[in-house]
Amino acid sequence: MKLSKMSSGGVLLTLIAAAGVTSAAYAQQADMTFFVTSVGGGKGADLGGLAGADAHCLSLAKAAGSKNTNWHAYLSTTAPGGDAGVNARDRIGKGPWKNAKGVVVAMNVEDLHSDSNKITKQTALTEKGEIVSGRGDAVNAHDVLTGSDPDGNYSTAGGDTTCANWTSSGEGSAIVGHHDRSGLKDTRHMKSWNSSHGTRGCSQDNLKSTGGAGLLFCFAAN
Numbered sequence: 001m002k003l004s005k006m007s008s009g010g011v012l013l014t015l016i017a018a019a020g021v022t023s024a025a026y027a028q029q030a031d032m033t034f035f036v037t038s039v040g041g042g043k044g045a046d047l048g049g050l051a052g053a054d055a056h057c058l059s060l061a062k063a064a065g066s067k068n069t070n071w072h073a074y075l076s077t078t079a080p081g082g083d084a085g086v087n088a089r090d091r092i093g094k095g096p097w098k099n100a101k102g103v104v105v106a107m108n109v110e111d112l113h114s115d116s117n118k119i120t121k122q123t124a125l126t127e128k129g130e131i132v133s134g135r136g137d138a139v140n141a142h143d144v145l146t147g148s149d150p151d152g153n154y155s156t157a158g159g160d161t162t163c164a165n166w167t168s169s170g171e172g173s174a175i176v177g178h179h180d181r182s183g184l185k186d187t188r189h190m191k192s193w194n195s196s197h198g199t200r201g202c203s204q205d206n207l208k209s210t211g212g213a214g215l216l217f218c219f220a221a222n
Contacts (some may be wrong), residue, residue: 033220035100035127038128046163047073049167060218071219074092075147078155113151142178176196
C-alpha cells in the first residue's frame with residue numbers, strides 16, 4: 001500500500017478498515033448522542049460534582065471518536081433548605097438520541113421518560129458500542145447513577161439521594177437506575193432505567209455491593 005498516493009481521508013478509512021471497523025460503523029460512533037460510560041470515575045459516587053461528571057462523559061466520548069462536545073451526565077442534584085435542585089431531564093437537550101450503533105433510544109425528553117423509550121441492555125451501549133454487563137452475568141454492573149425520580153427530576157423523598165451532589169465517596173446514598181430493566185423482583189422500580197433504588201453507600205465497594213460500578217448515562221445536549 002502506497003500511502004503517498006492516497007488522500008488523508010483515504011488513509012484514515014484504510015486504517016479503519018484494516019482495524020476491522022467499517023466506515024459506516026465509524027460514522028455511527030462519531031455521531032452517537034447517548035451512551036453508558038464504560039468505566040466509572042474511580043472514586044465511587046464522588047464524580048467531582050456535575051462538572052466532573054460532564055467532563056468524564058466528554059473524555060470518554062472524545063476518545064471513542066465522537067464529534068459532539070456538549071456532553072452532559074444524566075444526573076440530578078438537590079439543594080438545601082427546600083430550594084429547587086437540578087433535574088437530570090433538563091440537562092440533556094431535546095433529542096433525539098442514538099447509541100454508538102445508530103439505534104435511536106428516544107426521540108425527545110418526554111419519550112425518554114415514557115414506557116415507549118428503547119433503553120434496554122442491548123441498546124444502552126458504552127461509548128465503544130459494547131454491551132454493559134447486567135443481572136445474570138458474571139459481574140453485574142446494571143446500577144447506573146442518576147439521583148433522579150422516574151420523571152428525571154431531583155428526588156423529594158428526603159435524605160441523601162445524590163451522594164452529597166456527587167462529591168461523596170463515603171457516607172450517603174444515591175438513586176440508581178437499571179440499564180437492563182431487570183431486578184430482584186418484577187416490579188416497576190426494578191424495571192426502571194433511571195430510578196430503581198438507593199445505594200448502600202457512596203464508595204466504590206458500596207456501589208459494587210448492589211450491582212454497580214459507578215457508571216453514568218451520558219447525553220449530547222442539543
